[in-house]
Ligand SMILES: NC(=O)C1=CN([C@@H]2O[C@H](COP(=O)(O)OP(=O)(O)OC[C@H]3O[C@@H](n4cnc5c(N)ncnc54)[C@H](O)[C@@H]3O)[C@@H](O)[C@H]2O)C=CC1
């Protein structure tokens with residue numbers, strides 16, 4: 001019976017291992033984590049992450065062939081395959097600060113694997129790592145191996161939050177990179193045989209280590225690049241009277257471009273796009289490829305511009321002052337169907353509004369109040385560090401009230417910002433909301449979820465990303 005141990009029970013380790021256990025009943029999977037809080041939650045009825053469909057999968061396997069434990073060393077020692085799915089945040093200090101990946105957690109995992117192992121193991125990079133990380137890991141393992149054979153594989157994860165279970169059940173592809181040696185090829189086959197229990201063989205791509213590592217960074221860079229491209233277009237749409245949804249539709253019909261990932265928004269968020277592009281930029285710079293680095297850097301600059309532009313629109317359309325005005329923030333997570341707030345554009349937008357002295361009523365169906373306070377008071381880049389390692393003493397943000405419904409958030413507010421595309425925001429009773437707001441009442445839709453014409457008929461002044469401007473806004477040009 002194959003024994004798998006996964007170090008790191010987060011958004012990737014938890015769901016991926018649950019699905020492997022579910023699809024491969026003959027494999028025993030143990031997820032280990034240094035966070036007692038996380039492991040306790042994985043063993044309880046309230047899982048540590050919100051992900052549609054995850055509860056069912058976990059309930060069906062937990063205690064049978066899926067286990068969650070804090071006994072990291074014991075389970076690593078017993079495993080045949082060790083996945084490493086720990087944090088790889090952006091470095092906050094030292095060489096490469098603000099760009100390079102911080103491999104502290106990875107390296108300490110590798111050293112621990114070398115220390116406790118008594119039998120040969122396949123070590124799988126599941127975290128997203130810089131190209132050539134496998135070489136560094138190999139060095140750590142072999143220098144401390146006491147003659148034990150370690151094979152390193154790169155098996156990057158492509159799941160997206162909110163659709164993780166579906167993505168894992170039916171992946172577009174599974175990517176496995178390994179050494180081109182007989183030992184490396186044998187290791188690839190062992191991992192391939194596990195995935196082949198539910199993934200069609202033609203979707204399992206095997207490459208060398210460096211191609212697999214780089215493909216993960218490249219995939220995220222290409223995806224983010226599409227969003228920054230359409231967001232750049234959204235600014236031009238507002239300036240010219242074109243409608244970005246019509247433009248997306250028209251260009252997406254070209255099969256070479258494709259329709260997905262062309263939704264203009266207030267900006268992309270999530271724990272990985274920015275971090276992985278910064279990492280890519282750093283690798284380019286280290287290789288003397290400054291033009292290539294600058295090309296990818298621009299994706300992030302456009303994303304920051306988009307968030308700034310949104311805040312400036314709000315302030316300028318409210319007579320250039322929002323001091324003391326109450327603004328309802330609908331949605332705080334970085335996308336719908338997740339409670340994850342890492343790098344959510346809501347943080348930058350809220351900070352921008354708070355900087356202009358606004359009062360905020362924040363509502364999100366999945367993000368707890370304490371998380372919102374933490375996010376708004378935590379230094380940038382700390383978001384991707386393990387929860388236990390970040391000091392958590394949120395400032396008392398007197399301007400922020402976290403409430404439990406969209407109706408409560410909008411009561412007596414001057415304006416509404418929609419920052420996450422939660423389905424429930426599409427079916428709100430906007431007439432009722434309008435009646436309970438200060439006038440003029442504004443809606444700033446950062447996700448293009450509302451029916452702009454319907455809201456204008458009710459009486460709202462509406463700004464929707466990349467849509468023809470409300471006459472009110474035309475007279476109030478924002479400084480971009
Ligand atoms: N979140 C996502 O959707 C995706 C993330 N990734 C990559 O996967 C990796 C993990 O990301 P997430 O799961 O989102 O992070 P996460 O923060 O949710 O989970 C990481 C876990 O590793 C644990 N950990 C850290 N050091 C440890 C150690 N030495 N021993 C045991 N446990 C340790 C932490 O306590 C934490 O629970 C990152 O490299 C990320 O870039 C890749 C694809 C998708």
Ligand SMILES: O=C(O)[C@H]1O[C@H](OP(=O)(O)OP(=O)(O)OC[C@H]2O[C@@H](n3ccc(=O)[nH]c3=O)[C@H](O)[C@@H]2O)[C@H](O)[C@@H](O)[C@@H]1O
Pocket residue numbers: 128157158159160161162220223227260261262263264265266267268269270271272273334335
């Ligand atoms: O490496 C990772 O962490 C993962 O990053 C993304 O997944 P995720 O960040 O969970 O979610 P996405 O659906 O990609 O959305 C990212 C951000 O882009 C925004 N977005 C997405 C699509 C779009 O058309 N417009 C847009 O603004 C979303 O609202 C969200 O803020 C990738 O889609 C995954 O393939 C990858 O595995």
